Amino acid sequence: MWRYLDGPHARPFAVLAACIMLLALVDGDNGRFLSAATAYSTLQTFATISLVTLGLGLTMMIREFDLSVVGMYGMAGCIAVLTGTHYPWFGLWFALAVGLIAGIVQGFIIVRLHLASVGVTLGGLLVFIGIAFVLTESRSLPYDNLGVALLLNERVGGIFSIRGIVALVFFAGAAAIFAWTRLGRDIIAIGSDRRAAMTTGVKVDTLIIGIFAFSGLCAALSGVLLSYSLASASPAGLSDVIAPAAAGAILGGVSLGGGSGRPLGIAAGALTLAVLRSGLNAVGAPPFVNDITMGAVLLTVAVLDGPYLARRLIEARRWARRALGA
Amino acid sequence: MTCHHRFHSWLYLMPRHRRGLACAFAMMMMVMMTALPPSHAADESKGKKIAFLQTLATHPYVVATTRSFRTRAEALGMEVTFFTSMLDAALQAQQIDDAIARKFDLVVVVPTSEQGVVPALVRAKQAGVPVVIVNNTPKDGTEELYLSFVGQDQTAMGRLAGGAMLNALKDSGRVGGKVAMITGALQQGIAPRRVAGFREAARANPKVEIVAVEDARWDTATSERIAGQLYARFAASGGLDAVYGMADNQAAAAIRAAEAAGIAVSGKPKQLVVIGGNCLKEGLDAIKAGKMQATITQIPTELGVRAADVINEYFSGKKPPKEVLLPLAMVTKANVAQWEAPCTY
Numbered sequence: 001m002w003r004y005l006d007g008p009h010a011r012p013f014a015v016l017a018a019c020i021m022l023l024a025l026v027d028g029d030n031g032r033f034l035s036a037a038t039a040y041s042t043l044q045t046f047a048t049i050s051l052v053t054l055g056l057g058l059t060m061m062i063r064e065f066d067l068s069v070v071g072m073y074g075m076a077g078c079i080a081v082l083t084g085t086h087y088p089w090f091g092l093w094f095a096l097a098v099g100l101i102a103g104i105v106q107g108f109i110i111v112r113l114h115l116a117s118v119g120v121t122l123g124g125l126l127v128f129i130g131i132a133f134v135l136t137e138s139r140s141l142p143y144d145n146l147g148v149a150l151l152l153n154e155r156v157g158g159i160f161s162i163r164g165i166v167a168l169v170f171f172a173g174a175a176a177i178f179a180w181t182r183l184g185r186d187i188i189a190i191g192s193d194r195r196a197a198m199t200t201g202v203k204v205d206t207l208i209i210g211i212f213a214f215s216g217l218c219a220a221l222s223g224v225l226l227s228y229s230l231a232s233a234s235p236a237g238l239s240d241v242i243a244p245a246a247a248g249a250i251l252g253g254v255s256l257g258g259g260s261g262r263p264l265g266i267a268a269g270a271l272t273l274a275v276l277r278s279g280l281n282a283v284g285a286p287p288f289v290n291d292i293t294m295g296a297v298l299l300t301v302a303v304l305d306g307p308y309l310a311r312r313l314i315e316a317r318r319w320a321r322r323a324l325g326a
Numbered sequence: 327m328t329c330h331h332r333f334h335s336w337l338y339l340m341p342r343h344r345r346g347l348a349c350a351f352a353m354m355m356m357v358m359m360t361a362l363p364p365s366h367a368a369d370e371s372k373g374k375k376i377a378f379l380q381t382l383a384t385h386p387y388v389v390a391t392t393r394s395f396r397t398r399a400e401a402l403g404m405e406v407t408f409f410t411s412m413l414d415a416a417l418q419a420q421q422i423d424d425a426i427a428r429k430f431d432l433v434v435v436v437p438t439s440e441q442g443v444v445p446a447l448v449r450a451k452q453a454g455v456p457v458v459i460v461n462n463t464p465k466d467g468t469e470e471l472y473l474s475f476v477g478q479d480q481t482a483m484g485r486l487a488g489g490a491m492l493n494a495l496k497d498s499g500r501v502g503g504k505v506a507m508i509t510g511a512l513q514q515g516i517a518p519r520r521v522a523g524f525r526e527a528a529r530a531n532p533k534v535e536i537v538a539v540e541d542a543r544w545d546t547a548t549s550e551r552i553a554g555q556l557y558a559r560f561a562a563s564g565g566l567d568a569v570y571g572m573a574d575n576q577a578a579a580a581i582r583a584a585e586a587a588g589i590a591v592s593g594k595p596k597q598l599v600v601i602g603g604n605c606l607k608e609g610l611d612a613i614k615a616g617k618m619q620a621t622i623t624q625i626p627t628e629l630g631v632r633a634a635d636v637i638n639e640y641f642s643g644k645k646p647p648k649e650v651l652l653p654l655a656m657v658t659k660a661n662v663a664q665w666e667a668p669c670t671y
Contacts, residue, residue, distance in 0.1 A: 037427030041420060048416050138541070140514045142441040142465055149445040153423075230415055232441030236513065239416035277417075281424060284407050286383065 012252045012268035015301060019272050023279040032282045039159040041278040042271070047163040049244045050270035051170055051222040055215030057249035057266040058174075062190045062211055063258025064117035068106060069219040069245065071128030072099055074237040076220035077227030078132045081143045088148045088228065095224045096217060102128070103216025107209035117212075132235035140234035149231040163225050170218070174263035184262065187211070191258030247298055248273050272297070370641040372403035377425035378434045379418060383410045387604075387626050388436075390671040391461065394630030395434075402638050415442035422446035426453045432637060434458045435472075440465045440514050447471040456640065460633045462515055469648060473640060476633040476650040480516050483603065483622050484523025486656055490620035491524075491568050491601045492531050497619075499595040502533020503567025506556050508580055510544040510572045517541075520572055520603070537566070542576055549576035553583035565589065568599035574609025574621055577602030581617050591617045605657055605669035613662045623655045625668050 027033035052069050059066040076095040084091015106124050110117050143149065152163045160168075178184030189197040190204055198204050222241075227233040252269025254261030273294060280290050376399060382388045392408065399406050409425075411418035418438045423446060425433045433455055437443040443464050448471060450457050457472040462480075464471070495503050507524065510517035521539060528534050538556055542549040549571060560566050569584075571577025577600050581591050590597045602609040602621035612618035629652060636646045657665045 032428065035427075037424065040427070041424050044420055044423070138513060140439065140441060142444075146445065146448065150448060153445065153449070226416055229445065230419055230439070230442035231445050232415070232439060234415070234439065234442075234513065238439065238442055239414050278420070278424070281409065281421060282428075286408075286410065288383065 012265040016268045016272045019275050027283050033279050036158050038282045042274045043164040045274035045277050046271055047167045050167045051218040052241050052245040053248035053270040054266050055218030056245045057254045058211050059215050060249050060254045061187055061261050066121050066215045068121040068124030070242045071125040072219035073223040073241050075128040075132040076223035077233040078136050080224040081141050081227050081233035085144055092224050095220050099216040099220025100213050103213035107212030111205045111208050136235045143231040148228050152229040171263055171267045178262050188259055244273050371638045374404045374431040376404050376406045376432050377430040378406055379409045379421050381413055381436050381438050390626035391630045394627040395634050398631045398634035411438050413438050415439035419446040426450055426455050432456045436461045437464050444468055474636050474646040476636055478652050480519035481523035484520035485527045486622050487601050488524040488527025494599040494619035504535055504537045505568045506538040506566050507570045508540050508542050508549050508552055508576050512541040546575045546579050550579035550583045553580040557587045570601045573604045574602040574606035578608045578612055607670050610669055613659055620656055620658045
């Protein structure tokens with residue numbers, strides 16, 4: 001049992017369970033945390049951050065990093081609000097197409113010119129933010145289709161919303177692909193040892209481009225859903241996304257060194273952050289407590305995940321014992 | 327990068343509102359009212375659960391508003407829970423939804439985004455949870471979504487600043503002049519309204535020309551840089567005659583930049599005129615030193631008290647007015663002493 005919980009794939013779920021138990025303990029019998037209201041609120045936060053986390057997490061799995069998700073998140077919202085007042089579906093598809101194409105272009109540049117993804121996607125980030133400011137003339141825009149805004153957040157089945165269901169469906173799809181096709185193994189192989197993956201016949205270049213395209217798509221989709229549901233778009237962004245996304249991926253068992261993680265783990269990581277944010281809000285903790293808790297949880301996971309550190313600890317203990325013995 | 331924009335836009339959470347100026351008598355009445363303790367029995371508010379949704383936890387203006395609200399509301403027997411969105415529009419919408427779900431008796435919102443807050447306000451209305459808006463309003467046309475707005479008329483504040491600028495230009499012996507505005511975040515909210523009011527007032531003198539409107543996002547360092555660039559740009563065509571720094575930190579930055587560029591700022595004939603806003607301590611210091619000619623008051627401690635009183639009125643069964651506009655006053659060298667205490671917080 002303990003060995004299973006200690007495994008790298010189970011850890012995100014263990015951390016999630018620990019956070020839920022901790023918050024339930026803090027709340028005691030006040031009933032503020034373990035309630036349908038908090039569950040709904042948690043899934044709403046999950047809907048806001050999880051898709052970006054999934055896209056970013058996949059790029060981290062192949063040992064790359066897509067910084068441009070922040071820019072795409074904001075720009076896609078602006079594009080959808082500008083083009084989708086009367087035809088929300090048109091705004092959505094248009095923004096998704098932009099996200100997909102931008103991802104493909106970035107992936108192509110990275111693969112063909114053998115460039116580091118951080119540099120390329122930093123360029124992408126600045127370009128997207130710049131375009132968003134130009135498109136909106138540096139103003140935040142209202143989205144006048146309030147019906148769409150209300151519909152996206154309407155409660156379904158007590159704790160879900162359409163926004164949340166879209167995110168859950170994406171995760172289910174990604175998990176299924178990982179479980180039943182060789183795509184998942186190929187992605188892990190690229191992240192572990194790119195050259196070895198290439199020699200075993202993995203289409204490395206195509207997959208890298210595909211993952212950046214998916215990351216762009218995910219960022220665009222969550223940007224559009226957020227903008228629609230807040231009935232507004234802002235070139236400066238409506239919500240902070242890069243810190244929760246990177247933290248969610250790391251909590252989800254993805255390592256910055258690549259070659260580890262899976263979609264369900266990322267879902268658990270994003271859900272952990274959502275539980276902390278909504279749960280701490282529910283028990284009335286001040287905002288900085290959220291940041292501190294998130295940092296503490298991240299640090300704990302990093303320490304648990306650091307084999308090098310663990311080895312050093314064992315060595316130190318052995319050394320101390322020997323010194324004491326002498 | 328997104329953080330950058332949002333962190334420097336703290337002031338766009340400051341008030342606004344249309345409609346003309348209250349007369350001096352009404353101003354005095356309101357100042358007196360806010361100074362008095364609540365006259366009617368506080369029993370109706372006793373035990374009422376209030377959620378107060380603030381934008382920031384650290385900015386002095388915001389903290390002063392929150393603190394004064396807490397003191398007054400708790401004295402009236404309300405139980406207040408505070409939430410902070412750190413200017414994250416998505417988080418604030420979430421907090422409003424949470425407050426609805428947790429059945430607070432009333433929700434007070436200082437909107438983070440004048441547009442992004444609207445869907446959540448619609449849900450509050452549908453759920454029958456009364457909302458009081460403080461400091462800055464949601465976008466126009468959403469007035470039926472909230473009970474009452476407590477804050478200031480931002481367009482009027484811009485108009486007063488424009489009027490102060492015309493007076494100061496006249497006092498310095500000019501018939502007209504070139505004016506530059508260094509503004510707060512023009513994306514939404516307060517700054518665009520103050521710009522509109524300022525322009526409106528400036529039209530009274532056709533010889534006054536507004537030659538530049540620069541977005542400095544309420545930031546001191548950005549304002550100083552922009553001011554320096556403006557002085558350099560207009561040096562060849564005879565220099566600027568007046569600068570409107572939308573908040574006093576920006577006006578003070580414009581003064582520092584002028585001094586660095588060797589431009590005299592004492593408001594004497596032919597010297598640069600500087601007008602500020604928000605009555606911060608550094609603004610009052612500049613007025614006393616004769617380097618700035620006027621600022622317009624915006625006092626957070628009154629804001630919190632008025633908001634709590636409006637809520638108490640509502641629980642006492644009275645229908646509070648749709649708009650509770652705090653008085654505006656122009657601070658010049660003549661009356662700077664009397665504003666020293668209220669503007670220091």
